[in-house]
Amino acid sequence: MAEKKIGVFLCQCGGNISKTIDLPEVQNFVEGKDDISVVQIHSNMCSGAGQKLIIEEAKDKGLNRIVIASCSPHFHEKTFRATMEKAGLNQFVLELVNLREHCSWPYKDQPEAATEKAKDLVLAGVNKVRENYSLEKKKIKMGKRVLVIGGGIAGIQASLDLADTGNEVYLVEKEPTIGGKMAILTKTFPTEDCSACIISPKMAAAQDHPNINLMTNSEIVSTVGHRLHFEITVEKKPRYIKPEIDMDQCLICEQCVQECPVSAPNMWEQGIMQRKAIYIPAALAIPFRYLIDDSVCLHFKDGSCNKCETICPQQVIDFSQKPEKVQFTVDNIIVATGYDTIHPSEKPMFGYDKLKNVVTGLEMERIVDHITEKPPPRPVGDKVAFIQCVGSRDEQTGREYCSRVCCMYAVKLASLLKQAKPEKDIYVFYTDIRAYGKGFEEYYKRAQQLGIKFIRGKVAELHGVPDSEKVLLKAEDTLSRQIIESEFDLVVLSNGLKPNDSTEKIVNFLKLTKSSDGFLQEAHPKYKPVDTNIEGVFICGVAQGPKDIPDTVAQASAAAARVMVTLAQKEFDVDPQLAFVETEICDGCGKCVAACPKDAILMKGGKAEVVEALCVGCGACLPVCPLEAIDFHNSSNSQMYASINGILAGKKPGETRILIFADNTCTYRLADALGIRKMKYDIDTRIMRVPSSARISANLILHSFKQGADLVILGDCPVASSLYPWSRDVTEQTMLAARARLAEAGIADERIFFSEFSAGDLQKFTAMINDLSAKLKQAEPITEEQRQEL
Amino acid sequence: MTKKIVLNEKTLAFQKKVEELSGENTAMCDQCGTCSGGCPFVEEMDITPAQLMRKVMLGQEDVLECDTLWICATCNTCTVRCPRKLDVSKIAEALRQIKLRDEINNLDINDLPKNVLKELPQIALIAALRKLSS
Amino acid sequence: MKIPYFPGCSLKTYASSFEKSAIASGAELGIEFVEIPRWNCCGVVSSLTSDDLMHHLAPVRNMIRVLEMQNDKIVDTDNKMLTLCSMCMNTLKRSNLKMQEHADELETINDFMYKEDQKYDGSVQVMHYLEILKEYGFAKIAEKVKVSLKGLKVAPYYGCMLIRPKEVGIDDAEEPTIFEDFLKALGAEPVDWRSKKTCCGSYLTVNKENIVVKLTGKILEDARRNGADLIITSCPLCAFNLDSRQELLQIRNPNFEPIPVLYFSQLLAIALGLDINKFGFENNKVDGMPLLKNKILNK
Numbered sequence A: 001m002a003e004k005k006i007g008v009f010l011c012q013c014g015g016n017i018s019k020t021i022d023l024p025e026v027q028n029f030v031e032g033k034d035d036i037s038v039v040q041i042h043s044n045m046c047s048g049a050g051q052k053l054i055i056e057e058a059k060d061k062g063l064n065r066i067v068i069a070s071c072s073p074h075f076h077e078k079t080f081r082a083t084m085e086k087a088g089l090n091q092f093v094l095e096l097v098n099l100r101e102h103c104s105w106p107y108k109d110q111p112e113a114a115t116e117k118a119k120d121l122v123l124a125g126v127n128k129v130r131e132n133y134s135l136e137k138k139k140i141k142m143g144k145r146v147l148v149i150g151g152g153i154a155g156i157q158a159s160l161d162l163a164d165t166g167n168e169v170y171l172v173e174k175e176p177t178i179g180g181k182m183a184i185l186t187k188t189f190p191t192e193d194c195s196a197c198i199i200s201p202k203m204a205a206a207q208d209h210p211n212i213n214l215m216t217n218s219e220i221v222s223t224v225g226h227r228l229h230f231e232i233t234v235e236k237k238p239r240y241i242k243p244e245i246d247m248d249q250c251l252i253c254e255q256c257v258q259e260c261p262v263s264a265p266n267m268w269e270q271g272i273m274q275r276k277a278i279y280i281p282a283a284l285a286i287p288f289r290y291l292i293d294d295s296v297c298l299h300f301k302d303g304s305c306n307k308c309e310t311i312c313p314q315q316v317i318d319f320s321q322k323p324e325k326v327q328f329t330v331d332n333i334i335v336a337t338g339y340d341t342i343h344p345s346e347k348p349m350f351g352y353d354k355l356k357n358v359v360t361g362l363e364m365e366r367i368v369d370h371i372t373e374k375p376p377p378r379p380v381g382d383k384v385a386f387i388q389c390v391g392s393r394d395e396q397t398g399r400e401y402c403s404r405v406c407c408m409y410a411v412k413l414a415s416l417l418k419q420a421k422p423e424k425d426i427y428v429f430y431t432d433i434r435a436y437g438k439g440f441e442e443y444y445k446r447a448q449q450l451g452i453k454f455i456r457g458k459v460a461e462l463h464g465v466p467d468s469e470k471v472l473l474k475a476e477d478t479l480s481r482q483i484i485e486s487e488f489d490l491v492v493l494s495n496g497l498k499p500n501d502s503t504e505k506i507v508n509f510l511k512l513t514k515s516s517d518g519f520l521q522e523a524h525p526k527y528k529p530v531d532t533n534i535e536g537v538f539i540c541g542v543a544q545g546p547k548d549i550p551d552t553v554a555q556a557s558a559a560a561a562r563v564m565v566t567l568a569q570k571e572f573d574v575d576p577q578l579a580f581v582e583t584e585i586c587d588g589c590g591k592c593v594a595a596c597p598k599d600a601i602l603m604k605g606g607k608a609e610v611v612e613a614l615c616v617g618c619g620a621c622l623p624v625c626p627l628e629a630i631d632f633h634n635s636s637n638s639q640m641y642a643s644i645n646g647i648l649a650g651k652k653p654g655e656t657r658i659l660i661f662a663d664n665t666c667t668y669r670l671a672d673a674l675g676i677r678k679m680k681y682d683i684d685t686r687i688m689r690v691p692s693s694a695r696i697s698a699n700l701i702l703h704s705f706k707q708g709a710d711l712v713i714l715g716d717c718p719v720a721s722s723l724y725p726w727s728r729d730v731t732e733q734t735m736l737a738a739r740a741r742l743a744e745a746g747i748a749d750e751r752i753f754f755s756e757f758s759a760g761d762l763q764k765f766t767a768m769i770n771d772l773s774a775k776l777k778q779a780e781p782i783t784e785e786q787r788q789e790l
Numbered sequence B: 001m002t003k004k005i006v007l008n009e010k011t012l013a014f015q016k017k018v019e020e021l022s023g024e025n026t027a028m029c030d031q032c033g034t035c036s037g038g039c040p041f042v043e044e045m046d047i048t049p050a051q052l053m054r055k056v057m058l059g060q061e062d063v064l065e066c067d068t069l070w071i072c073a074t075c076n077t078c079t080v081r082c083p084r085k086l087d088v089s090k091i092a093e094a095l096r097q098i099k100l101r102d103e104i105n106n107l108d109i110n111d112l113p114k115n116v117l118k119e120l121p122q123i124a125l126i127a128a129l130r131k132l133s134s
Numbered sequence C: 001m002k003i004p005y006f007p008g009c010s011l012k013t014y015a016s017s018f019e020k021s022a023i024a025s026g027a028e029l030g031i032e033f034v035e036i037p038r039w040n041c042c043g044v045v046s047s048l049t050s051d052d053l054m055h056h057l058a059p060v061r062n063m064i065r066v067l068e069m070q071n072d073k074i075v076d077t078d079n080k081m082l083t084l085c086s087m088c089m090n091t092l093k094r095s096n097l098k099m100q101e102h103a104d105e106l107e108t109i110n111d112f113m114y115k116e117d118q119k120y121d122g123s124v125q126v127m128h129y130l131e132i133l134k135e136y137g138f139a140k141i142a143e144k145v146k147v148s149l150k151g152l153k154v155a156p157y158y159g160c161m162l163i164r165p166k167e168v169g170i171d172d173a174e175e176p177t178i179f180e181d182f183l184k185a186l187g188a189e190p191v192d193w194r195s196k197k198t199c200c201g202s203y204l205t206v207n208k209e210n211i212v213v214k215l216t217g218k219i220l221e222d223a224r225r226n227g228a229d230l231i232i233t234s235c236p237l238c239a240f241n242l243d244s245r246q247e248l249l250q251i252r253n254p255n256f257e258p259i260p261v262l263y264f265s266q267l268l269a270i271a272l273g274l275d276i277n278k279f280g281f282e283n284n285k286v287d288g289m290p291l292l293k294n295k296i297l298n299k
């Protein structure tokens, strides 16, 4: 291996650093070590002149490792990485030391102590850079193929946007028609435009678009995941009608339907009507084609019937069809799998399974849609009640979230019914009416104008009325504080939305995460609302969380745009800062394989191997490895040990050290923010930047104590905004293991703890650190024997 | 009972006292009325169970004079339904306890006629004495 | 199977036929009730205030007795404790839960009882006889039925304490089925009725007789309307309110048609073919015999 030649560049930052920190002293401190070839001070390292200095020195002195001590890497990491390339060096033999935010700014009034602290920080950087090595950024070539899962309005909108911009789209829908729930709705709030009328042109466009390959009645059965490269297998269920090429053969003459002796509930009509075993799913179905429901068809039951086959003048019926597998490769995926409504059996006190005149919101959509027919397939009596928040906002069902659309759909359904049949007496029982959207409040007011009565009280129970089909309702009118016990002809349950079961499979295939409400988790709730923590996979529509159609469409277009951004970068860099295995050390115990939540570690020939395309860099595998064989590029064990040694080196007798392993996303940025605000916390604190708290193993913590740490804190984002929400369990395990070892050595185990920080927790952080350091300074110090016992 | 409510240290202290005794956080109550709607005794009560929650949240000591707290029989119908997982029966018990600890009993066994006493099973008597007297 | 049995205040007196029929049916199934020595009343109702630890002492003391029985090998069931009365079960379970969840309170309670050699550790599992029967297997019970209750329409009355609150209930709080499954095993037809979980008025029967009579009136009417021949219960207090209070109902409403209220164990004993003279019907106010004779026994 070539001789190490390190160059150290200290930045004055136009005085921001040099007015507090005595840089020449730091320069003296670093100089003189064998492998330090040069130490330079410059007023602005990030300026053209500063960068030129680095490049020239690197070339002159043949430097092969560089430390730049300046501002936070969150400002200039990109700049200096580019400088490295210009100097002909690999980006990863660079180490940045944060002298400004973490040292000169918060400790303006303690120049001497700050200079001492600066020495520790620079030493840690120098120690680390000695262990650095080159890493190559892998490039992934992008194609233009996109899989959209789910053909509701979200999936349709995203597909059209992508197809119109020249991408090749596979749209996979599990039902025999696309359209999702929106196609089922009668009209839409708050404008009351006909739902089918606005969605059917889009459905047709999706079918006809040359860039969209539409697969209905089809489900994903496997995705061999690669980051930005996914091999997909889809299973097409048989329709038992000869394939599309021959489609013009079917005349939609309906003779088969007339012949078919089987009647089954039409589930697209929410069971309020019947259909045959051979049927077209809906009046505006896309594709508009027959299929045979093999779960009820007599031919499949006992072979006793083939009437449709016999009657069909075009001979398109084909009972011999089998499920068919189709494989293709895509670069990006959009998950738009929508929702199911909460089944009312989750609230048994409403007797949905027993009482005929208790219906769900979706059933009411269909009932209202047919209400003016003579006679309507499902007549409605005169007195109607709506019950809000059925299953939502309810700790008893474990669904604490608001479903966001049921208030408005109840207002809509009640209004439509009232307008069609003014004689109806309609009541809506609610806890809160959430009319938050554009035009919603006005729409609610109009419903009141129509004479619909809103009663503030959540219904407690429904009962059958003996010898009648009426429903007895019990509730408190919480505004008049009286109990209502009244009979209704029809009760509509405004049941909420829930993540559907078929999303679950997709979650497992693609290793997506779910938020606490069970819907798909976005990469960041504020600025990455349609990304996921898997590169190349995006989400939109109700699959991500309850929302109405306008929000769904907006999100779908956003997801399509995000895909376009990804695909527009013909090549895609994959960050090489991921886990890897030291094959010589690994003994194949498999613990890391079990620990990886993304299934990114495989066993090959008795050794673990990280699949780079799947690893998301959470570091959760590291602490579990008993041999430290699994490691992490640019935050490797040897790099970590070296940095720890450096950062704690300057501790003098009587001093204390709080060492914080700060995750790069939240805790480290929090410390930056403190610097920017010139907010001070105990100067004896040392902060190390790590990819995530999960990456820290018990050994690293214990090593820190050996090297003089008196208190170790692992900081990471709150679960809700964490990139790696699953990693908390790993951290907890690490914590327990480390604490046990501390206790064995007779050291109080509260000297290690984990804390959630978000980048804005300024007061929390300073108060916590100052309190802890005050306590530390009073506590019995850890003895050298105790440290060595670890 | 008056139309006017003043919120001050006194009301806060009463709220805290009941919450401490009951272990329930009345500020969590959404006033949805589920408890009242399903309570088998609500017709016999002077204020509804949800109202009981409200009064405690607002620290209204006059709640102690309501019949409701003596009528709630801890049937827990509301407990298993409250969308906020609150337990009205614990609030009622706390209020009863405040009265009983002041030695204000709701039931005096001596008031019961001998023949009634004789026919009542132990289980009824013990339960009533435990809940309604100190 | 020998299981520690906690009778509670009413089973020796007011509800003796409950106890007798339960013990007799248990014996037939090989479940031996071993009465807990020196048991004391559980207090009937649980104390719900956070600062009232004293009232949990009585339940816990009974559980210490169970641990002692285990140590002495008088019983052979792992930590189980059998109750018949729903209220006892509820009160014992709630105290037990408190002990399991709050180590500090358990310690205080143990300190109170410093004279006990055995400390309590939260390990006892309080179970209702119905749960034991379910564990035993309703299918197995069905095989042992000698007198099928076929044709008998029974309204199972859960009341409150058997199923609420959720943390101590033996079945789903809104849609319980254990009674129905039990009845089906005996060949009887369970009646589906809305009042099966409606409170009977509980101890308000002592000082608010009117409320209770109103409530039970509605409950009984509902059972009748749904075609029930009789009602079963698992609680002596429910039994009192539903059964004994029918006297008052009759006085107030001459058209009121009485309906027998039995303990579930009485039906079990009949179905197992046990001699009625051995377990008796002495506590049931509304006489169920004519009905049973007519529908079951004389067939």
Ligand SMILES: Cc1cc2nc3c(=O)[nH]c(=O)nc-3n(C[C@H](O)[C@H](O)[C@H](O)COP(=O)(O)OP(=O)(O)OC[C@H]3O[C@@H](n4cnc5c(N)ncnc54)[C@H](O)[C@@H]3O)c2cc1C
Binding pocket: A149, A150, A151, A152, A153, A154, A155, A172, A173, A174, A175, A178, A179, A180, A181, A182, A185, A187, A188, A189, A190, A218, A219, A220, A336, A337, A338, A339, A340, A341, A361, A362, A365, A405, A409, A412, A500, A502, A503, A505, A506, A540, A541, A542, A543, A547, A548, A549, A550, A552
């Ligand atoms: C009763 C009711 C009334 C409503 N009224 C209105 C209204 O008036 N106005 C309004 O703005 N909003 C309304 N909404 C909300 C509206 O339905 C949603 O905003 C909208 O339908 C969401 O569309 P989506 O595409 O996200 O989901 P969905 O419509 O659920 O579409 C998802 C699609 O994905 C498919 N799918 C699921 N899993 C898979 C899988 N694994 N593989 C392949 N395909 C899969 C499903 O079959 C479905 O076709 C109402 C909702 C309800 C319940």
Ligand code: SF4
Binding pocket: A256, A259, A260, A261, A262, A276, A277, A278, A292, A296, A297, A298, A299, A300, A305, A306, A307, A308, A309
């Ligand atoms: S074969 Fe099946 S689909 Fe065809 S007519 Fe008979 S039942 Fe209907």
Ligand code: SF4
Binding pocket: A388, A389, A390, A392, A393, A401, A402, A403, A404, A405, A406, A407, A408, A432, A433, A434, A494, A496
């Ligand atoms: S939208 Fe309205 S009905 Fe639906 S959960 Fe929210 S508050 Fe309840």
Ligand code: SF4
Binding pocket: B028, B029, B030, B031, B032, B033, B034, B035, B036, B049, B050, B053, B078, B081, B082, B083, B084, B085, B086, B087, B088
């Ligand atoms: S059910 Fe719960 S949240 Fe609703 S009013 Fe009653 S106590 Fe409050």
Ligand code: SF4
Binding pocket: B035, B038, B039, B040, B041, B042, B049, B071, B072, B073, B074, B075, B076, B077, B078, B079, B088, B089, B092
């Ligand atoms: S616990 Fe009390 S308030 Fe709640 S339903 Fe029963 S009697 Fe009513």
